[in-house]
Amino acid sequence: MYFDYNATHPICNEVVDTITDILNVSGNPSSAHKHGRFAKDRIEEAREIIADYLGISYKELIFTSGGTESNVLGLLGYCSLNLEADDKVLYSGLEHPSLLGVIHQLKSQGLNCVKVNCNTSGSIDMDDFKSKLVDAKLVTIMYVNNETGIQNPVGEIGKLCAKNKVIFHCDCVQALSKTAIDLSNIDLASFSGHKIGGLKGVGFLFKKSHIKLSPLFPKSTQEKGHRGGTENVTGILSMASAIKSDAKLDYVRDLRDYFENQLSERIECVQISGKSETRVGNTSNVYFPDCSGESLIFSLDMKGICVSLGSACAAGSISPSHVLLEMGFSESRAKSTVRFSFGKYNTKEEVDFLLDNLDQIINRIKK
Ligand SMILES: Cc1ncc(COP(=O)(O)O)c(C=O)c1O
Structure with missing residues (x-):
């Protein structure tokens, strides 16, 4: 008996049907021939499904290998291109280890990474957040915590970031299919397929069109230059199928x-x-x-x-x-x-x- 859905969600029944069909798709989406075009079209359909679900444009999605890569691409990709030593980055100590790992690296590169306190009941201390937001260039705070399920006041955080022209990255991995997600004041957001009943090893980063990122892999050609490597067609389709399935x-x-x-x-x-x-x-x-x-x-x-x-x-x-x-x-x-x-x-x-x-x-x- 399985009560560990936050670690990984069992693959949804509908997803099994979807991936069984797609296993017959043999083309590389980058190939110009009909098998390649077929695979590419399936990916673009999946992109539309996910974008529609989140109420965003399909142009704002970058497929990745999961929540971890999305966190690293979102934060490191943004900071490498747009921030300099001493620039202030706000984060919370509640974040997933994949994100705290990036913070550790940013600190070693000279960025001024400042931790926002949480209150004893486990959500962000908004007074502390507001006082530390002054002069910040980037904020990263998760939507839902993976251990407690507590939702941070992301709507308020997003509004304050927008008002102060601070870029806001949000780890939404544990929010997807568990609560309504409003991305209107979020600039970058990370998601993972296996937490909602898709396959492991696939996810996506939401990126508002005006945000520029440095890719993690040099000379990336896939995902409009944001990522390198042949797309995980089966994984991407599994994620689109899982997102459509009723989370009850x-x-x-x-x-x-x-x-x-x-x-x-x-x-x-x-x-x-x-x-x-x-x-x-x-x-x-x-x-x-x-x-x-x-x-x-x-x-x-x-x-x-x-x-x-x-x-x-x-x-x-x-x-x-x-x-x-x-x-x-x-x-x-x-x-x-x-x-x-x-x-x-x-x-x-x-x-x-x-x-x-x-x-x-x-x-x-x-x-
Ligand atoms: C909040 C949060 N962020 C990121 C991740 C990493 O996601 P993935 O397993 O797809 O790399 C997890 C996984 O446990 C998570 O719970």
């Missing part, structure tokens, strides 16, 4: 809420991080006092139940989640926290099975 948001939110209500009734002292904040409907980040999160996920795994300790990238390492530490929680709380992320293929019976097992395992661990 109300159904998933009901399941998550049922889980949280039952959990609080059945297990003493559990605490749900960010419960008072605006959250997407599929994520539950739960603190189990006096229980090791690692023991818990191992015991659940033995029962055939898949959950995560924190972000997927941190799983397997015993270091506590940087997101929970950033929210001001202690190391010991962070190490006793487990992330449950639900999706449309989960059922109430599965959630009941999860609850029963959690009950038993926690009683055993505490004894």
Whole structure:
């Protein structure tokens, strides 16, 4: 039983049909012959579908290998071409490691990267943001956090950036198909296919037309010079198919809420991080006092139940989640926290099975 949708969403049923068909497409989209043209046309159809879904122009999409590359292309590609040493870049400590890695590199190149604080409930501290926005050239703040599901006030951040003529990059990987996304005041935004039920290894960067980027690969010719390498035709089509598929948001939110209500009734002292904040409907980040999160996920795994300790990238390492530490929680709380992320293929019976097992395992661990 799978409750780890934020790590990766199972491939959607409709996507399986789409990719089975496309496996017969053998052409390279750059080839001029009919097989190449056919593959290119399929990519352009996918581009239109994704652009329509987001209410943007198809010209504003650059296909990439996923959220990580989109973050790197968006930030590094923008900074390399447009910023100089000492220019101020604002970021939050809640960001995904792929983004914090770029910040680390930008710092080493002499940019003045300034961290915006978050409040204890896990969203951006807007007073701190406003005071630090002065003189900033670029802001990067995520839409939805992958560990807590908390939504940042991206609409307000975007408006302030636009008013102050600051470029705004937003990691939207965990927002896609979980909440409505308004890109009107966002200049650059990262997305990933496998978080919504498409294949792994594909994603896209939204880039407003006036923004200029330096490509990550020298002499790039694909994606209008923004990216090099033969396009991942199957992956791109899988992403367009997944975006069209019904995410059943109300159904998933009901399941998550049922889980949280039952959990609080059945297990003493559990605490749900960010419960008072605006959250997407599929994520539950739960603190189990006096229980090791690692023991818990191992015991659940033995029962055939898949959950995560924190972000997927941190799983397997015993270091506590940087997101929970950033929210001001202690190391010991962070190490006793487990992330449950639900999706449309989960059922109430599965959630009941999860609850029963959690009950038993926690009683055993505490004894
Ligand atoms: C918020 C966020 N950004 C970026 C990524 C990276 O996406 P990808 O796995 O497609 O590289 C992830 C994946 O966990 C994520 O949750």
